[in-house]
Amino acid sequence: MTQPLPPPSLTPQFCFNTVALRDFLRISRGATDDSITQNLNALIQPSTAGFDPSSTSTRIPRGPRSKTISSPSCRNFKNQVLFPSWQVRSDVLNYCASVATSPDPEDPESVLRQAESERDRERVVDERLDPYSARFFPREARTERLATIIRQERGVENIIRARSWGLVMERCGEDWRDWEEALNEWRKGREKSQ
Template sequence: MSRTPDQPRLTPQFCFNQTALRDSLRISRGAVDDTINQNLNALVTPSSTPFDPTSTAERQPRPAGRRAIDATSCSGFKDRVLFPSWQVRSDVLSYCAGVATSPDPDDPDHVLRQVEDVRARERIVNERLDPYSGRYFPREARTESLAALLRNEMMVEKIIRSRTWSLVGERCENEDRDFEKATDAWRTRRGGSR
């Protein structure tokens, strides 16, 4: 069974380092969600029932690899591996979303953007001579860039969780059809929502 990756140390520098942020999310997804079938197969005890030679005479309703998993193993996997890994990623995305919406006094490109804005206002624009002279594309602040990345990552996260939850539902009897409700119920059982 997979081990939940550790939560990275959450700092604004971590969030602004988009490579580190993406890698952290990718590693967590790869450890649990991308390998969900292998993780679920690891929950099945292969020798729980002895081999019956007559079982080969008739077609089985489920392929052997898609055998249902007992409820105790399923709930243990969800409570100890799946939901904690989702929570770690939610914490990272929430923290970085807060960083993206906060003022950024340490932005290294702030002065450069101000200088470019002043130059753009002072330019003489003659669109008859140069139809492109009126164009000005200001640099994006790093908080805006981070916000765009987080919007994409949140959409990816929703798609991945939905897919993972449907695969878990095929093998385990999920009480909730919706992964968000199941995650909220897990948070409540743990003693608080984050």
């Protein structure tokens, strides 16, 4: 069974380094969610009677449910791998979202943006001569760029979690309404044990 990635050290520099942020999310998703089928297949107990060579002579289409996995194995996978991985990614995204909404006194481009804004105010625009002269695209602050990336990554995270949870539901045969409720239930159980 794969283990969730350890959380990175959370600093504003980590968040503003969007390559490192996205690499962490990509690697974490690859370790658990992208390989969820393999992880779930690894939980199935091998046959106790041994291999039957005649079982390969005919192909039987898979029904709506493939082999269900035992409840203890599923529960361990969810509690020790899936939910901790999701929680680490949630913690990273929440921290970086707070960085994106905080003032950024160390923004290296703030002086440049102020100068561009000043030049834009002084500019005279005659749209009859050049209809495109009114276009002005100010530079985004790095906190705004980070906020956009966080919104995108949260959308990706929701899609990936829904897909992974669907596979877990199909293979484990348990009856949870949705992944958010299951994750919140896990969080509550974890808080009680701490």
